[in-house]
Amino acid sequence: MSSRPDLAATIGHTPLLRLRHASALTGCEVLAKAELMNPGGSIKDRTALGLLLDAERRGLIRAGGFIVEGTAGNTGIGLGLLGASLGYRTVIFMPETQSREKIDALRITGAEVRLVPAVPYKDPNHYAHQARAHAEALNESDAGSAWFANQFDNTANRDFHEATTGVEIWEQTEGHIDGFVCASGTGGTLAGVGRALKARNPGVRIALADPTGSALANYVNTGELVASGNSISEGIGSSRVTANFDGAPIDLAWSIPDDESIPLSHQLLHEEGWCVGGSSGVNVAGAIRLARALGPGHTVVTILCDAGTRYQAKLFNPGFLREKNIPVPPWLDQAFPG
Numbered sequence: 001m002s003s004r005p006d007l008a009a010t011i012g013h014t015p016l017l018r019l020r021h022a023s024a025l026t027g028c029e030v031l032a033k034a035e036l037m038n039p040g041g042s043i044k045d046r047t048a049l050g051l052l053l054d055a056e057r058r059g060l061i062r063a064g065g066f067i068v069e070g071t072a073g074n075t076g077i078g079l080g081l082l083g084a085s086l087g088y089r090t091v092i093f094m095p096e097t098q099s100r101e102k103i104d105a106l107r108i109t110g111a112e113v114r115l116v117p118a119v120p121y122k123d124p125n126h127y128a129h130q131a132r133a134h135a136e137a138l139n140e141s142d143a144g145s146a147w148f149a150n151q152f153d154n155t156a157n158r159d160f161h162e163a164t165t166g167v168e169i170w171e172q173t174e175g176h177i178d179g180f181v182c183a184s185g186t187g188g189t190l191a192g193v194g195r196a197l198k199a200r201n202p203g204v205r206i207a208l209a210d211p212t213g214s215a216l217a218n219y220v221n222t223g224e225l226v227a228s229g230n231s232i233s234e235g236i237g238s239s240r241v242t243a244n245f246d247g248a249p250i251d252l253a254w255s256i257p258d259d260e261s262i263p264l265s266h267q268l269l270h271e272e273g274w275c276v277g278g279s280s281g282v283n284v285a286g287a288i289r290l291a292r293a294l295g296p297g298h299t300v301v302t303i304l305c306d307a308g309t310r311y312q313a314k315l316f317n318p319g320f321l322r323e324k325n326i327p328v329p330p331w332l333d334q335a336f337p338g
């Protein structure tokens, strides 16, 4: 008999897929980690587990205590499910602009969800600051009752990706990898995978695929945190350098507009059967750019972060897409006539 003892034991070890269209287009092997196959449906299950294991190891969370976090949604879903599995209570602060599907998915994990206005990081009402303040308030009334996960600046996030996601990619490619590219939200995935790969082969190129509206591509290319434009993608992009992103070994960076990335999410579903979200489209766009920069015959790896069903009402809504000047494929119009 082969079985796993609990939810945590099912996180990670995701398949590495060959992306047919991106490979044919570039003459490269374009591969992607299917992180949407994690039990909570996203790459952020790893982050949630990595942060929680670190907190348990360091005695920062007690049995039955509160996990408190600020998140665009996916980390909260991972923490909520792990909380259910391990007996913690989870409180999540989340910007109210996030997709209804993610908010609902979070609520049904049993997490307490507090929706807050989407404001810049420098505003004390930013969801991350509210989460930290809530954990502090809980600890004031009952010392040691709450742990603030702090995914953006707690480098246990990056370290877990270095030890798992990065090592898995190295092993699955048997070291035949020339480049890795993905977007950055906390920076945990990019920095962790980048460090794991560079440690094994310093020649592997690491690239950032940044959505328009984020300042990170400019930061890598010019040293200045300047952003322009916007994006319907969720969970990626940043106006600041987080502790996880800081010092990530990045060789190349691009700012990628929605009219380049979203059609790739649509195409991946329609032609290859993978229903992925907007950040995965940005990643595939980055993989195509990196493959072109390296030239034919190279192997490039990226991430499929979560499923498109998590953004159904935006990503597969012809009216919404037209409002945002994003191309609508004919099959999508046919699926939702009128």
Ligand code: PMP
Pocket (backbone or CB within 6 Å): 042, 043, 044, 072, 074, 075, 183, 184, 185, 186, 187, 188, 189, 190, 234, 235, 236, 277, 279, 280, 305, 306
């Ligand atoms: N894609 C999605 C859908 C996400 O929710 C996130 C994390 N917020 C990312 C990508 C980025 O991952 P990381 O935080 O490791 O940079």
